[in-house]
Amino acid sequence: MMTTNTENRISAEECRRRIAYLSEFILPERKATLERAVASRTPYMTMLAENMFHPQNASALVRHCEAFGVQNLHTVETLCKFNPNLNIVRGTDKWIDIHQHNSTTEALRALRAEGYRIIATTPHRKSCTPETFDVKGGKFAIIMGTEKTGISEEVFAEADEFLKIPMCGMVESLNVSACAAIIVYMLSERIRNEVEGWQYDEDEQAQILYRWMADSIRDSELLLRRGGFLDDDKNL
Numbered sequence: 335m336m337t338t339n340t341e342n343r344i345s346a347e348e349c350r351r352r353i354a355y356l357s358e359f360i361l362p363e364r365k366a367t368l369e370r371a372v373a374s375r376t377p378y379m380t381m382l383a384e385n386m387f388h389p390q391n392a393s394a395l396v397r398h399c400e401a402f403g404v405q406n407l408h409t410v411e412t413l414c415k416f417n418p419n420l421n422i423v424r425g426t427d428k429w430i431d432i433h434q435h436n437s438t439t440e441a442l443r444a445l446r447a448e449g450y451r452i453i454a455t456t457p458h459r460k461s462c463t464p465e466t467f468d469v470k471g472g473k474f475a476i477i478m479g480t481e482k483t484g485i486s487e488e489v490f491a492e493a494d495e496f497l498k499i500p501m502c503g504m505v506e507s508l509n510v511s512a513c514a515a516i517i518v519y520m521l522s523e524r525i526r527n528e529v530e531g532w533q534y535d536e537d538e539q540a541q542i543l544y545r546w547m548a549d550s551i552r553d554s555e556l557l558l559r560r561g562g563f564l565d566d567d568k569n570l
Contacts, residue, residue, distance in 0.1 A: 346537035348563075349544035355561050356547045356554060368546050371403075371429070372539045378473050378525050378532045380406045380450060381518070382441055384489060385480040386510065387414035393422035394511035395478065400426040402522040405534075405542070408433045410441050413480070428549060438488050450475040454485050454493035455517065457507045461496035464520035469528055476517060481510055 344352075357365060381399060386392050386409070396418050399407050407430055409416040416434070418427060435441035442452060451474040453467070462468070476497065479485035485493075499508060499516055507513070525532045534542065548554040558564045 343541060344544075346540045349540040352558060352563055353540065353544050353547060355563065356544075356551055356557070359551050359554075359557060360547060364550065365547070368543060368550070372543045372546070373533065374403045374526075375405045375534055375539075375542065376403050376522065376525060376532045377405060377534055377538070378529060379404055379518075379521060380408060380445070380473075380475045381514075382408040382410065382445065382475055382477045383416055384410045384438060384441075384477060384485060385413040386416055386478065388481050388510070389417050389419040390422060391481060391510040391514075392416050393418040395514050396423045396430065396432075397426050398514050398518045400430050402518045404430070404518060404522060406431050406433060408435060408441055408445070408475070410435050410438050412437055429546065438486055442489070442492050445475045449473050451494045452477065452489070452492055453495050453497050454489050455479070455497050455513060456484055456490075457498045457501075458484075459490075459496040459498075461498040463498060463500055464517055464524075467495070467497060467521065467524075469521060469524045476521070478510060478514055 381395065381404060383392065383395055386395070396407065399405075409432065411434060416432075433444075435444065445452065449472065451472055453474050454477045456479075477485055477489050477493070479489065497517065499513055501507065508516075533539075548558075551557065555564065
């Protein structure tokens with residue numbers, strides 16, 4: 335799983351220099367695919383999986399985030415490990431950033447520090463739906479709880495709003511994977527259609543594109559050293 339280390343992040347200008355150099359070692363069609371994907375990524379919406387223990391659900395959440403352009407996925411693993419099945423994610427974890435937190439308290443504090451609204455998913459509170467949720471109200475983090483009991487009491491207490499998928503049948507709710515698919519798809523589409531500035535800016539896109547290209551090209555670190563971009567004290 336990919337995690338972002340902001341302390342080692344190089345400048346956007348340096349990323350562009352390296353992108354230009356690495357472009358010699360990647361097919362134009364492949365580079366164009368990466369560029370299209372980067373342009374569709376959003377930091378406006380993020381997800382937090384709180385003690386999600388089922389590998390199939392963890393895998394599905396990773397795939398949903400990647401498929402619909404949600405770049406950042408956060409996890410809390412105080413009760414169980416977030417452990418996607420590699421045969422299910424099929425490499426999609428390479429293209430998103432997964433951030434692990436030591437506790438729910440730490441995760442919520444970090445998200446609020448970045449300006450995210452805390453949106454808890456539950457069928458048990460007076461809630462908005464994916465159709466009625468105010469996507470224009472500012473960045474937001476969707477909290478998905480553990481499989482059987484849902485979100486924790488701490489998330490209940492800290493949530494700014496609650497989100498549910500209304501049911502027309504006899505069942506009360508869908509499983510975590512199905513809920514996540516509906517929510518991520520619908521809200522990501524609404525963001526792109528209704529919110530200005532939902533994309534990463536050009537510098538941030540360059541940061542992501544460089545990391546993707548370096549990860550896609552075989553022996554990219556060796557190539558960068560040969561090109562004079564890295565020395566013994568530097569890494570990717």
